[in-house]
Amino acid sequence: EVQLVESGGGLVKPGGSLRLSCAASGFDFKIYTMNWVRQAPGKGLEWVSSIINNGLYLYYADSVKGRFTISRDNAENSLFLRMNSLRGEDTAIYYCARGVYDKNGYKGDAYDIWGRGTAVTVSS
Amino acid sequence: EILMTQSPATLSVSPGERVTLSCEASQSVSKNFAWYQQKPGQAPRLLIYAASTRATGIPARFSGSGSGTEFTLTVSSLQSEDSAVYYCQQYDNWPRTFGQGTKLEIE
Numbered sequence: 001e002v003q004l005v006e007s008g009g010g011l012v013k014p015g016g017s018l019r020l021s022c023a024a025s026g027f028d029f030k031i032y033t034m035n036w037v038r039q040a041p042g043k044g045l046e047w048v049s050s051i052i053n054n055g056l057y058l059y060y061a062d063s064v065k066g067r068f069t070i071s072r073d074n075a076e077n078s079l080f081l082r083m084n085s086l087r088g089e090d091t092a093i094y095y096c097a098r099g100v101y102d103k104n105g106y107k108g109d110a111y112d113i114w115g116r117g118t119a120v121t122v123s124s
Numbered sequence: 125e126i127l128m129t130q131s132p133a134t135l136s137v138s139p140g141e142r143v144t145l146s147c148e149a150s151q152s153v154s155k156n157f158a159w160y161q162q163k164p165g166q167a168p169r170l171l172i173y174a175a176s177t178r179a180t181g182i183p184a185r186f187s188g189s190g191s192g193t194e195f196t197l198t199v200s201s202l203q204s205e206d207s208a209v210y211y212c213q214q215y216d217n218w219p220r221t222f223g224q225g226t227k228l229e230i231e
Contacts (some may be wrong), residue, residue: 062125
């Protein structure tokens with residue numbers, strides 16, 4: 001079964017740090033672009049960061065640039081998000097999501113597989 | 125940053141009816157465009173990518189069209205389980221951006 005499972009969320013004080021993990025299974029992880037998307041309570045979806053399959057190209061939303069770092073371990077089929085200098089506005093459910101790569105060879109940043117998310121709360 | 129604007133914000137429709145949701149991009153995104161469905165307490169679900177390609181397992185009553193800046197999602201013969209929030213997304217430019225969502229209620 002194709003699956004993404006996030007972990008590492010929790011309650012952290014402003015200025016603190018967290019490291020989120022996403023364990024992938026059921027597919028050839030190393031060939032896919034992987035992404036983090038978040039959703040603040042009662043709000044819409046916000047793209048956070050993406051990492052291309054080889055890990056050489058990293059992209060960040062302006063709201064997290066310089067504070068968050070995306071990485072991946074293709075040998076362990078895992079995606080990570082290191083979050084530093086956390087702020088109240090980072091409070092959200094963080095989803096790990098896979099970029100589409102279909103049977104016709106189409107590859108794009110539409111997210112076809114999502115995890116269930118891990119909740120991050122930044123509060124004193 | 126490309127702004128994605130969805131309309132309407134909320135829609136209430138009867139079962140069996142046909143509904144069209146719209147999304148406008150502030151600049152052309154070609155066909156690098158997707159639609160998602162999100163139900164309460166669940167992760168989003170990809171419905172349409174490349175503007176008009178149904179994702180795996182998505183019923184044929186969902187269809188997408190458009191290119192450039194104007195896109196539509198049509199749901200024919202609405203069913204009760206289609207009640208959800210629908211989001212559009214562009215993936216032509218960085219940062220990737222989503223619309224604010226359309227809440228679809230089934231009467």
